[in-house]
Amino acid sequence: xxxxxxxxxxxxxxxNVDALLGAREALEKAPEAAQFKWRASCEWLxxxxxxxxxxxxxGLGAEQSRDKTFTVEADHPKVFASxxxxxxxxxxxxxxxxxxxxxxxxxxxxxxxxxxxxxxxxLEADMDIQGILGIDDDVRNGFGAxxxxxxxxxxxxxxxxxxxVAQSQKRSAVFDIITNPTAVFVTVN
Amino acid sequence: MRSATAIIIGAGxxxxxxxxxxxxxxxxxxxxxxxxxxxSWRTERWDSLRLLTPNWQSRLPGHAYAGEDRDGFMTMPEVxxxxxxxxxxxxxxxxxxxxxxxxxRDGEGYELATSQGAWRCRQLVIASGACNLAxxxxxxxxxxxxxxxxxxxxxxxxxxxxxxxVMIVGASASGIQLAREIQAAGRRVVLSVGEHVRMPRTxxxxxxxxxxDAIGAMDLRYDAVENIxxxxxxxxxxxVGTPERATVDLNSLCQxxxxxxxxxxxxxxxxxxxSGSLANICALADLKMNRLLAAIDAWVTGxxxxxxxxxxxxxxxxxxxxxxxxxxxxxxxxxxxxxWATGYRPDYSWLDVPVLDRNGRIRHDGGVVATPxxxxxxxxxxxxxxxxxxxxxxxxxxxxxxxxxxxLDRAAA
Numbered sequence: 001x002x003x004x005x006x007x008x009x010x011x012x013x014x015x016n017v018d019a020l021l022g023a024r025e026a027l028e029k030a031p032e033a034a035q036f037k038w039r040a041s042c043e044w045l046x047x048x049x050x051x052x053x054x055x056x057x058x059g060l061g062a063e064q065s066r067d068k069t070f071t072v073e074a075d076h077p078k079v080f081a082s083x084x085x086x087x088x089x090x091x092x093x094x095x096x097x098x099x100x101x102x103x104x105x106x107x108x109x110x111x112x113x114x115x116x117x118x119x120x121x122x123l124e125a126d127m128d129i130q131g132i133l134g135i136d137d138d139v140r141n142g143f144g145a146x147x148x149x150x151x152x153x154x155x156x157x158x159x160x161x162x163x164x165v166a167q168s169q170k171r172s173a174v175f176d177i178i179t180n181p182t183a184v185f186v187t188v189n
Numbered sequence: 190m191r192s193a194t195a196i197i198i199g200a201g202x203x204x205x206x207x208x209x210x211x212x213x214x215x216x217x218x219x220x221x222x223x224x225x226x227x228x229s230w231r232t233e234r235w236d237s238l239r240l241l242t243p244n245w246q247s248r249l250p251g252h253a254y255a256g257e258d259r260d261g262f263m264t265m266p267e268v269x270x271x272x273x274x275x276x277x278x279x280x281x282x283x284x285x286x287x288x289x290x291x292x293x294r295d296g297e298g299y300e301l302a303t304s305q306g307a308w309r310c311r312q313l314v315i316a317s318g319a320c321n322l323a324x325x326x327x328x329x330x331x332x333x334x335x336x337x338x339x340x341x342x343x344x345x346x347x348x349x350x351x352x353x354x355v356m357i358v359g360a361s362a363s364g365i366q367l368a369r370e371i372q373a374a375g376r377r378v379v380l381s382v383g384e385h386v387r388m389p390r391t392x393x394x395x396x397x398x399x400x401x402d403a404i405g406a407m408d409l410r411y412d413a414v415e416n417i418x419x420x421x422x423x424x425x426x427x428x429v430g431t432p433e434r435a436t437v438d439l440n441s442l443c444q445x446x447x448x449x450x451x452x453x454x455x456x457x458x459x460x461x462x463x464s465g466s467l468a469n470i471c472a473l474a475d476l477k478m479n480r481l482l483a484a485i486d487a488w489v490t491g492x493x494x495x496x497x498x499x500x501x502x503x504x505x506x507x508x509x510x511x512x513x514x515x516x517x518x519x520x521x522x523x524x525x526x527x528x529w530a531t532g533y534r535p536d537y538s539w540l541d542v543p544v545l546d547r548n549g550r551i552r553h554d555g556g557v558v559a560t561p562x563x564x565x566x567x568x569x570x571x572x573x574x575x576x577x578x579x580x581x582x583x584x585x586x587x588x589x590x591x592x593x594x595x596x597l598d599r600a601a602a
Contacts, residue, residue: 145511159476159479159480162472162476163473163476163480166469166472166473166476167473169466169469170469170473175466175469176466178465179451179454179464179465179466180454180455180462180464180465180466181454181455181462
């Protein structure tokens, strides 16, 4: 099957592409409105267990509030002598990457007139914990590599589906955050 | 002060093509040239460079390549000879050795300050080239002082490079050509690969440029492209002109010993940091190449020409190892030189007319600049995909000369 017999109007992936394209056009003319700030706050609960709260962000030149505040908990598993109340932060990073790429696949499919039936991403990351345990300074703390596998059913050719996934990586914020260095500044009072 | 109805800045293929059309329309003009005809081709190219387009595609208004080697690729001295010969044949009114240092509006026209005095004109055609300056990313400031920093405009040949290994940043036409010859000269070469356009030199028995021409891709107009700004920023295809018509891609470079790394993402404390996106950058380029080849196959089939050409084939996907380097200590790795093959841009520092956008690009509609009586030539995808090619100058010059003529007539009426 190919995408040639479907049009973007008839494809329903639940993404409002017109709104996204409208925003793109508006921001090209007013680049200052494109400056966003994303925020999260985090509070220690007990042991390695913590709860992050995510609410307001800044964008389009103003503070943006949303209907509710979200919470995300993190902990460590029992093999780390923890209570395992929630996923580890590194698993949340994988989840962030997966969600970002998946959202991209849906938006780009909508734009290209490709009807999606199912999109499943499986992720696996390698980590040598000699790094975080301080056993070997030559081992980094973070992932050695991340593998993402997409299983996609869609009304499109194999190459068109591959192109969706490739374009999604090209335009993904989390993919960029993970694959490129970012300066981090931490302060304490 | 000397004056002409029209002044063309630059006697390269674009300026000479425009001059031919203005002469055909009996519009009085001069071509101001900072050096001699084909100055950039003489002075700003590396020694081994050949055109990326085959000889038969060197077509200008009223003149075309007429030699024996129609499928060959001109060396730089051959390009210079070709253009010089064209300037003589077309009796282009070239004034050599005149560098324009400032252009500003003067009443209905323009006044130019030059190294040889002032000129005035009604109409100004900027044909001074799309590749005057190398675009070097700001992160280059973090390069250790011990490592030499070069652009392809300064590079000549491997044996003139400082001792040691070479990191080439950028894997478009310039980057892959330099990587190939510097590696062949026995140096360690690290090639930092960003977004690129992969293309085989030949396909189904013909040059890829022949196919692009045949299927109409080179004639695609700027106003028929959905996102023209993106099309104009597209890097040059990974092509090289060699007598053996070799395809040079990341796989062949890797086999020759060139080390592939991701896009340069940072330079800090003598360490280069490379993006982990290399696999996807290569996947994007492979998919795009195969879409072009599929379009060629569809054209062949659609025209019932399967018998005339070799069978379709696909080169394998770009092989990216699982162990790509993300970090390189340049000094420890023995890198003596970094070459910034990260693109080129025009030099408008002399242009004192407010026609540049916030990125320093000239605002124009298919070469008609956003101010009366000013035109530009030879920019990427300016009016057509081939606008920056020698073969693109004829069509663009014809269109813009007609526009220029009309506006003179309107002013006279």
